[in-house]
Amino acid sequence: MPDEFVVRSLDEVRFWSRIMKEHSLFLRLGFRCEDTQLINEALQFQGLFEDIERRAHEFTVNTDPQTIREFNSEVHNAATHIWAFKRKVLGLILQCKLPGATNFPLLVDHVSREANYFRNRLEELNSGTLEPLHDAIIDENVFFLKIMADHAKFIGHLLDPSERKLVEQAREFSQDFDTLMFQAIDLSSMRPQSQTIPLLSQFVDENRVSVESLRDFKKTARDLIEACRIKSIIHPLLADHVFREAERFLFILDMFERSLSGIKVNKREILF
Template sequence: MLTRKEFIQISLETNLFFQRIMKEHLFFIQTSLPSINESEIDEANTLKKSFEALLAETVIFGNCAVRNEVLQSNEIVTPFTLRAEQISSKLTGASLNLEITEAEYDLRSDPNFNYTQWLEEKIYNINMRSMNLLEEVINLKKKLLKSQLECEIFTTLYPLLIEHILREAELYMETLKSLQNRKLPDRTRCDDLNFWNQIMEEHAEFIDGLLDPTEEELKETAEELAETFEKILEERCNKNNEKEILNKSLKATENIRAFKKAGTEGLLACKIRSIIIPLLGDHVLREANHYLRILKEMKN
């Protein structure tokens, strides 16, 4: 059973990370569809704005209440997030609430913070509203995937990418449901290692597929990173090899994080030939930062 402080803190940290991830998934869906799919574009845009409103509220409650390690991990925002949003919004014409990002840069941690019953009730409410929105997002992603696989819709997102962002939404939902019952999700370390190693492998594969064919060196690195995570997954994590898998995952994630960071910088400076929008570069960098923080906590 989680204490009040644990419930508030973990809920806020989970929402600060995943609410942004979800609203960016919706931005990617919105900007990947042709104009003929007006209803799907409008639905993605409406859900995106709803998640932005919720995130803006979460940021207010999160100030001083979250752990310093989470803020320092750069999983909430990176030094590149605001610029990536500005460029991506300008290139696509799709709106992004930049004030949220500016507020997130000002987030602080306070070890003497008072976790009150009033705040506990507010966070419970935010979790419920996140779950309600999340249900709609999951349904939209499932609908898009089905339409795409049945050749009834065109989108520039790979089917695997839609499955990928659907899995992330389902993990977020699973986490929130557990938190509302004052528990952590019933997942083993191996479950978490397998989940995020697959996410990292697919990120490398997506990057490889979205880079221009002339970017041979970057494509080769992306392919090597994907193969590294694939090999780790093939070892099938269990209680006997968990420590070894953890160490290998940590090293591989540090490598892909460095690759993503350099890639995001290159995209922002317009020095990489690709069809990768800068916000996608920053998005996958934040997910690597998130996983790296989880791995370090496991190791300690």
């Protein structure tokens, strides 16, 4: 039987190293041509996480756990460094030291939150201190609902203003996910009394419906962008990037739903 630690570690690293690689590209594209040092740093991170992603796919579920533990530590170090880079860039933007650059402050904060999430997951895996299910359900939803709300805002701002219907749809998704996020925060503040199976099941079900709708909207937008059928300044890879993150959230919600129902998750299903 494959080791659960190895399976979950490879799943996290394979998914998030690709995300970190793409963040590096998106940040680089948003810098001004004279920001050569920042551009070079972003290129270095892009290469670093591309290599990590490649190596993660070379391991198998039968790899020795100690080897994976050492790999996780190495990746954690890389995630910490890219988190620091992103926070540095955010500081420069908020201090008005990058006038004319096109990286939104919220976008830079957003990608730094994902880097921090990634390194925290690696710490939990290596220490063997994963959150209890009922805490994980609330905390993962608080995190990902904010991510989904941000995505809707970014899409709305990067679409051409003349795409009025799509811009309005993005605005509605932004409001919906802001509401869901605040509901999740309320549920979190009521812990542990709020952590009953009926409440958590309803919480997961309600969020799933909205995430599925947003996922479908993102897929449509991605396909239209790739076919050059709508007006926007959204990079096709960014459109696919946010679609994959919605799929990731749905995958996590599915695992939570099955766990609450008492259905055991097959370890091999985690590596999708």
